[in-house]
Amino acid sequence: MEQYKGQTIVELEHINKSFPGVKALDDVHFHLRSGEVMALLGENGAGKSTLMKVLSGVYQKDSGTIRIFGETVENMNPKRAQEMGVAIIHQELNMCQHLTVAENMFLGREKKKGLVLSQREMNVEAGKILKSLAIDLDPTTMVGSLKVSMQQMVEIAKALSTNARILIMDEPTSALTEKEIEEMFRIIRQLRDEGKGIVYISHRLEELQHIVDRVTIMRDGRYITEGNFADMDMSTIIANMVGREIKEKFPRVHCEKGKKIFEVKHLNAGRMVRDVSFSSYEGEILGFAGLMGAGRTETTRAIFGVDPKESGQFFLDGKEIKINKPMDAIRQGVVLAPEDRKRDGLCTKLSIRSNIELPNLDISSNRVGVVNRRKVTQMVAKAKENFSIKMPNDEVDAGSLSGGNQQKLVVGKWLARDSRVVIFDEPTRGIDVAAKVEIYNLMNQLKQQGISVIFVSSEMPEVLGIADHIIVMCDGRITGELDIGEATQEKILELATRFENKIATGAAGA
């Protein structure tokens, strides 16, 4: 039915785009054909999101040509893009929590009769689209009451409801579970076969093989290369992205297992944290594996004193410590790099410098509370160097960093203090390969210094690659422990799906 299949539908030529202090796009070139899935790859801050925002009219290009279906578009804006069949699913969720699923799907192009909205018609149509995607959801549900993964599905449905012929997906899988990713891939293949052009941005290189036809690689705001996915091997792709070769994806250092540092006994905090007990030792990275929503994030929050707990004891170096609020934890050397960087990890409207300064004010200021600027500058330099955070200068808003660089900042701000226990909750989500390795190296470095590292991750390869001892959680309980020598993907998965009877099936939360 598609006679256009294989025809070039998007041509971006010589695109330039600068932000104050950063040249985000430098003479970039990008082509997309109908009926293909094009992966757009590059490190954090390479300019992938910016390029796609230029294409979809969120940002105005400084110079260059945008041609869609052969038509040159001078002044692109979101509305125009939509009319031309360009739909984008942004890296960050963009839903109105207070509107229903259908209302969100038709936002900005509501159907109406005369002056009055045709609510019923929109509900019916939304229902149809959801059904065609095999998403079981009532279109009159409030979006705010849905799980993040379901909201992501609604975003996809919304993009499709515009009859998009060009669909851009900017890291759509970073918040989805395996099963939901499967589901999404099925939808992507379906759309591709209908002759749509799809741009797919992801840092999970291992998932590309399931859907991708061609690849475009960017680095430092520049176009590097493009080609058929089948003709490229992974190490070439990575080398092109990073600009050098990465030898080991999971660098591991060996340390002698030493004495017990941190122990948690019988921690209970709501339904998602039930009777959790574990210990971590010197010279060991303790991995927390499990499916999304297994209660690992809740456990870290309860330990850090963010959420109230019903019972439980903590021991640090053999002595019992009390943690009732985050300040208690920080004072005693237990720190957390949380999962949701935008909401919990950073003050996005403050500068990078202030973000690093904030949790360390007690050690960077003198007794009266005056901040020692030199000390702060040192801290910032240290974080920047350790993580190669890409930034124009340390006074720009943390929110203007690319997703991956924000994540580095979340981890980096704790580096300035001497901590005993560092908890990382999904530290590599949305981060590029090279940066991942940097974060693993950092964890290794901490481990060598005799600091207890607790590492929560939903990605099994990295837990298996980095942790020394693995704890598996399912539905708020610890369902098993594995030493790295005996751990395999199958064993972890088996433990991660040990639900109690059937009560658990509806459990939400991450």
Place this chain on the structure above:
Amino acid sequence: MEEKKQNPIKKFLSARGVGQVVTVLIGLVILCAVFNVINPNFLRQRNVANLLRQIAPWIIIGIGQGYVLITANIDLSIGSVVGMSCMIIATLICNGAHPVPAVLVALVASLATGAVNGTLVANFKLPPFVATLGTQTICRGVAQLVNNNMNTDGITGAKFGAAAKAMTNFFYYNKTLGIFNTFWIALVLWAIFNFVLAYTRTGRHLYAVGSNTEAAKLSGVNVSLTILKAYMVSSFCAFVLGLVVCAQTGTGTTNAGMSYETYAVAASVIGGISTMGGTGILSGVLVGASVWAVMDNGLQMIGTQVGLKNVVVGLIVIGCVLLDVVRRTGRLGKRKS
């Protein structure tokens, strides 16, 4: 997911903002019953007629403030616009103008204020608190300037006294179907703006902007225009109340409408329109305005001191917001299955 279709009552209550309105409505009925037990005159016809007329002002400006709050902004200039509108009308009439052009001039001045508020907030990205605090002061200044910082004489004694008299009667003293016109005016305004909010594209966009500005923008909603509309509605409502106040007093007073913007916030918030934006329905304003006026009237009828009355009303406002916060966080904090 299966229960969804089985329980229409639950579904109705969970629809946008309905829960809070129903809760407060029940509270309102209890409140009226209690006042009536203490003083049986409370629900007599004469007092009810008065009560409805006392509710009207808070409905009128509650609508405007409600529109602005739904977009997650605030309008602090309402009270001053009421005063400015009242003073312009009275001054012009006293200086020999016919009421019709006088009212039109006040309308233009008020809408201009709304446009300025909207532009400052939407296009120049000023914090709404600061921007409308500025226009609040400016409009109060205008209200004082138009008649050299003096209250005006009675408008019915001016050149077009008869027309002015007709105006005061129409907007304040006359009844239609046994109910004061003022209340009908409030009700008509409410019906119009409720329709716009609930059934038109503009209304949907107001919610979207208040819920998530970024998402609205990326969906192609004209965010600036939407915010501008909200502020224009707010100023329009303030203008109408200015006219009503002028009709009531028959003069222009320089401090007319003083601190009414906070009462408008109270009427909206009691009725479940959150100051955080994105939630609430205009029926809430009807209920909220009623609670406000009933407390006012009822406490007076049972002989409470003004000071005590203020304390009680203040507590009610905080209580209603708390109720709303608990309901919201109760939902957000424990994500339900």
